Amino acid sequence: MKRVPGLEAAIAVLDLLQQRAEPGDGLGVSEVARRLRLNKGTIHAVAQTLTRHGYLVQGGDTRKYQLGPRLVTLGDTSRDRNHFLSVAKRYASELVAATGQCCLLVTVLPDVGFLVVEKQLSTRRIRLDVETGQVFPLTAPAIGKCYLSTLDDASVRRLLRRHRPRPFTDQSIVDVRAYLEAVREVRARGYGVSVGEYFPWISAVAAPIYDERGAVALILALFGVSSELTADALAGYGRRVVSVAEAITRDIGGRRLEPRAVEHGVGAPRGEMRSMTGAKEANGVA
Numbered sequence: 001m002k003r004v005p006g007l008e009a010a011i012a013v014l015d016l017l018q019q020r021a022e023p024g025d026g027l028g029v030s031e032v033a034r035r036l037r038l039n040k041g042t043i044h045a046v047a048q049t050l051t052r053h054g055y056l057v058q059g060g061d062t063r064k065y066q067l068g069p070r071l072v073t074l075g076d077t078s079r080d081r082n083h084f085l086s087v088a089k090r091y092a093s094e095l096v097a098a099t100g101q102c103c104l105l106v107t108v109l110p111d112v113g114f115l116v117v118e119k120q121l122s123t124r125r126i127r128l129d130v131e132t133g134q135v136f137p138l139t140a141p142a143i144g145k146c147y148l149s150t151l152d153d154a155s156v157r158r159l160l161r162r163h164r165p166r167p168f169t170d171q172s173i174v175d176v177r178a179y180l181e182a183v184r185e186v187r188a189r190g191y192g193v194s195v196g197e198y199f200p201w202i203s204a205v206a207a208p209i210y211d212e213r214g215a216v217a218l219i220l221a222l223f224g225v226s227s228e229l230t231a232d233a234l235a236g237y238g239r240r241v242v243s244v245a246e247a248i249t250r251d252i253g254g255r256r257l258e259p260r261a262v263e264h265g266v267g268a269p270r271g272e273m274r275s276m277t278g279a280k281e282a283n284g285v286a
Helices: 005-018 029-036 040-052 069-099 141-148 153-162 176-189 231-251
Strands: 056-058 065-067 102-109 113-120 135-137 192-195 202-210 216-225 255-259 273-277
Touching: 005 029, 005 040, 005 056, 005 065, 029 040, 040 056, 040 065, 069 102, 069 113, 069 216, 069 231, 113 141, 135 141, 141 176, 141 192, 141 202, 141 216, 153 176, 176 192, 192 231, 202 231, 202 255, 216 231
Parallel strands: none
Antiparallel strands: 056 065, 102 113, 102 216, 113 135, 192 202, 202 216, 255 273
16 A cells, blocks of 8 residues: 555654643644654644644643644544434344344545445345445435435536536436436435436435535435336335435434425525434445
């Protein structure tokens, strides 16, 4: 694996300061450089960059560096995400047991796509599988439309200009206007659907899980072969997935922010959101 010297130096600085025995007792550039056996100029540049982004703070009189408030935010976010996932995994396991289908939990990679962070597989002899750590594109049908439905139309258009819908199969929606209309339908229905749109013989449904800020924390997706998850059966599966996603949202103290006053009366510009507190490239699953 290729090493990035500047990043290695930044991590070393953070690790060294984290090991300081006395809270509030920082280190100056010369001391850090000596302990890490690195050039003072390198340490100065790294420390200034970390300070500019809030990862370090510098004492006014001593000019010594200490760990900054941004790290607290990162720690809180990591703790919350782990808690969210722990709660969601329990519900996902119950959903798989109740439906006999496979289940995914994915997190949003902004402007990139969706990362699989957990999978719960069916106990059937013949079953589908997806790798944890796999990344789906932003327009992966069920998951993508599910996520985009939580945004207003203007935001969806901007994303679709950068990530145009792709022809995964001959059932995929590739026209931007048609894709936006499909997103509006998901917004009204509450869950995303894919019938052979990502892989010819796989169907899926997906619903969002919200955190306390009303942001999408995770997306819950149920998938299986299209002969079982038929177009007629998907409505029932979709309602079940929405119900489970809402239960997870409640359990983690989350809330849904529903767009309103969007073009054509479907939803709303970002920043004008209505709170619904406690509300209700791979194997072709999305």
